[in-house]
Amino acid sequence: EPEVTQTPSHQVTQMGQEVILRCVPISNHLYFYWYRQILGQKVEFLVSFYNNEISEKSEIFDDQFSVERPDGSNFTLKIRSTKLEDSAMYFCASRGAGGPYEQYFGPGTRLTVT
């Protein structure tokens, strides 16, 4: 069964450094998403991406964040200058066109900012 993959599984970085989290969505999917889950809290929507542009973003997704689909298969989330509060599990998700609206989630990347 096709699945969403994410790399790395765990990333440790120092405050102020840039990080890129990578995702490979399911190949025929057209809608892509990033979510994050701070330890002990609920999963929160960050951004959706369709037709090579951001379609919706949350208040969390400020200028420090960017997304890109550089080569038609990968989908990346970049944090330009990480803060301690960016430490979280980041999930990528994708879905196909039209219904049934089910998003498939990757296993997540745990980002630790020290």
Added chain:
Amino acid sequence: AQSVTQPDIHITVSEGASLELRCNYSYGATPYLFWYVQSPGQGLQLLLKYFSGDTLVQGIKGFEAEFKRSQSSFNLRKPSVHWSDAAEYFCAVVDSGGYQKVTFGIGTKLQVIP
């Protein structure tokens, strides 16, 4: 804006006992509803989903959920819990318009005792 409430943060049940996890949603139109499960250190696995039709939906691992519009609820049930069901369970609603971001509840952590 859509929202999901899971009133029980932690639930402990004995192995073999029945289980019901509560979920209430707030959404103006017909919601698309999901239950996801997250084992420790793992990603989000879809248990079941409701879009329309029969209000009792069956999912994987013996779970079922019932959509009750009058109560704005989508409770998850299992007749006999196994130790391997210990995990965190998230109820979620999808925005049926726009680009369909998922809004998650805070989650219910299930502990199974022998």
